[in-house]
Amino acid sequence: MSGPDRKTSAVIVTWNGAAWIAGAVASLRASSVPLDIIIVDNASTDATKEVVTKAFPDVAVLSLDANHGFARANNTGLQHALAHGAEYVLLLNQDAKVEPDTVTRLIEASERHPDFGILSPVHLAYDGGGIEPAFFSFINGHVSFISDMVQGRGRDVYETAFVNAAAWLLPRRTLETVGGLDPLFFMYGEDNDYCHRTRARGLKVGFVPRAFAYHQASSMHVASLPFKKQYLKLQSQIICLLKRPDHSFVFSCAGLAVAWTKRMLIQLMDVDLKGFAASGLAVLTASFRIMTVYRHYRECKKRGRIWL
Numbered sequence: 001m002s003g004p005d006r007k008t009s010a011v012i013v014t015w016n017g018a019a020w021i022a023g024a025v026a027s028l029r030a031s032s033v034p035l036d037i038i039i040v041d042n043a044s045t046d047a048t049k050e051v052v053t054k055a056f057p058d059v060a061v062l063s064l065d066a067n068h069g070f071a072r073a074n075n076t077g078l079q080h081a082l083a084h085g086a087e088y089v090l091l092l093n094q095d096a097k098v099e100p101d102t103v104t105r106l107i108e109a110s111e112r113h114p115d116f117g118i119l120s121p122v123h124l125a126y127d128g129g130g131i132e133p134a135f136f137s138f139i140n141g142h143v144s145f146i147s148d149m150v151q152g153r154g155r156d157v158y159e160t161a162f163v164n165a166a167a168w169l170l171p172r173r174t175l176e177t178v179g180g181l182d183p184l185f186f187m188y189g190e191d192n193d194y195c196h197r198t199r200a201r202g203l204k205v206g207f208v209p210r211a212f213a214y215h216q217a218s219s220m221h222v223a224s225l226p227f228k229k230q231y232l233k234l235q236s237q238i239i240c241l242l243k244r245p246d247h248s249f250v251f252s253c254a255g256l257a258v259a260w261t262k263r264m265l266i267q268l269m270d271v272d273l274k275g276f277a278a279s280g281l282a283v284l285t286a287s288f289r290i291m292t293v294y295r296h297y298r299e300c301k302k303r304g305r306i307w308l
Contacts, residue, residue: 007084007085007088008034008087008088008090008107009084009088010028010035012024012037012040012093012094013040013074014039014041014042014048015042015094016045016046016048017044017048017095018044018051021039022055024096025037025039025059026055026097027099027100028098029056031098031100031102031104032101032104033104036081036086037059038060038077039059039062040062042066042069049063062080069185069187071180071183071190072183074181078091078180079180087171088171089175090103090167092167095126096166096215097214098167098213099212099213102212106120106169106208107169109211116159116204116206117177117204117205118163118170120166120207120208121213122135122207122209123213123215123217124213125215125216126214126217132166133217134217135164138163138164138207144158154210157206160206161199162191162192165191165194167213177201178197179307180307182194182300184243187233187236188229188232188236189233189236189240193239193240222275227274227278232282238256242294242297245297245301260283263279264276264279264280267279
């Protein structure tokens with residue numbers, strides 16, 4: 001079978017996403033590639049599941065018994081998709097949507113460039129008003145992409161070190177080589193970690209400039225987040241830095257200790273008590289999990305598929 005004819009699934013993890021989920025699913029239903037759509041619900045307390053089952057009764061809904069976090073819920077969907085023969089899986093955030101030709105363009109790019117393990121469309125603001133701020137920060141310093149745009153030319157795919165997982169196409173070969181997301185990350189950081197692991201396996205990460213998704217992005221700045229989200233994001237950053245498979249775990253711990261001490265001293269001098277408390281709590285909770293983080297680090301350095 002040619003690329004767009006291969007069986008493709010789409011996985012959306014939901015948690016209290018009633019305001020967004022119909023738009024996400026409707027965009028997938030309009031795709032030029034037939035998609036098996038899988039919703040993995042993290043025990044929503046709003047009408048998310050009811051919205052899906054009423055408007056899209058043929059969509060598979062996998063209901064979890066509690067909110068297990070973004071990574072573990074995505075793994076549930078990924079394993080379901082693989083078990084049902086998917087050759088490609090699109091991960092899509094509940095607050096995102098795609099154009100009808102987006103999945104086709106991603107699959108075609110993947111077929112032409114099998115050395116890419118993760119492919120993303122360009123992320124636009126949900127209302128279509130320009131490039132999503134987080135995505136813009138990834139491409140702002142991308143010299144070859146900017147140069148090509150200025151000269152009115154473009155490539156199929158542009159390599160990048162990281163792109164957030166609002167919309168990822170994962171070929172089956174990636175999942176068989178890298179495995180699933182690491183459930184150490186409840187929210188934030190799992191996509192960064194997965195990019196590190198994908199690149200450590202010799203696969204590339206990239207975006208396809210002729211494919212587009214629309215994403216309702218949250219704030220990029222940690223300091224502007226509510227305390228709980230700030231602490232969770234900082235904790236995920238710590239774990240992600242420690243887990244990098246291309247780094248020494250001991251040196252990562254030492255470097256992190258120096259960097260985080262400097263960070264917290266600056267927060268104290270700036271009288272940023274909220275930031276200081278969030279940084280301190282993130283370090284404390286990550287240190288309590290240090291042996292688990294080390295075990296996952298060791299597992300992710302092994303060759304072969306890892307489902308943690």
